[in-house]
Amino acid sequence: MRDTNAGPGLVVVDGRQLTFTLEQHWRSPTSAPTVNTQVDVALDASGQVLAVTPVPESVLAKEKLDKMKDGMNDLKDEYLPKLMVRVDQVGKPLLIAVALLAIAWIWLPAVSINISASIVQNLTMFDLLRLANVSSSLEGMMQSGTGSSGLYGFLCVVAMIAPLAHVFVADKRAAFGLFAPLAFLVLTGLGIYLKIRNLTSAASESMRGFGGSQMGDFAGAMMKQALAAFSVGYGSYIALIVALYLAWRGVQKVLAAR
Secondary structure, eight states, X not given: OBOSTTSSEXXXXXXXXXXXXXXXXXXXXXXXXXXXXXXXXXXXXXXXXXXXXXXXXXXXXXXXXXXXXXXXXXXXXXXXXXXXXXXXXXXXXXXHHHHHHHHHHHTSOSEEEEOSSSOEEEEOHHHHHHHHHXXXXXXXXXXXXXXXXHHHHHHHHHHHHGGGHHHHXXXXXXGGGGGHHHHHHHHHHHHHHHHHHHHHHHHHHHHHHHHHHHHHHHHHHHHHHHHTTEEEOHHHHHHHHHHHHHHHHHHHHHHHTO
């Protein structure tokens, strides 16, 4: 629609351009004609404009919502059957297990650090992997950063999706992907433990060289007290339970393939 600022307004009805005036045809006491306004046009028997009424915002919003619903229904009709076929192919228990594993590693606390009686800092699995990847000192391991998880993060993602491999790969060895989460937990936990132990020993030795054996023993005691503030978060327990379940399914799958 063209407004009436420079003469008669212009509307398009069924491909025809019709003119109207503000005084004679416009039917809105609260708004003036503006370009591209959605309007209802009443015509007489000869096809000339009788009235031009702007469509209320509530009606336009409802029409947009209806179009969105129609689009969603079309997507549902087209893709939902395909999705359900995939779900049946994978199996709901396996999908739920993988989803729980992803939630536990990405969002739930893997480790809690008791900074004080009222302050607790939670670290997810990806937080731990990021710290382990970027930190070369014990101080760095004790602080949260914004670095990349690097190879650790890549292996974590691989371990999350590996249990689905046997569904899509026609190879008996793909069933060993069900053991990937448990293997990742064990190897990563052992790796982080050894790294913290080595960094602690190096810090104690450095203090011992600086101030003698007493300073080294004091530093060692301080390190032990700091590490005692760490506790396993419930996210780690959930991830371990899921990993054990997936490994049990892996044993069944491997034995059945023999």
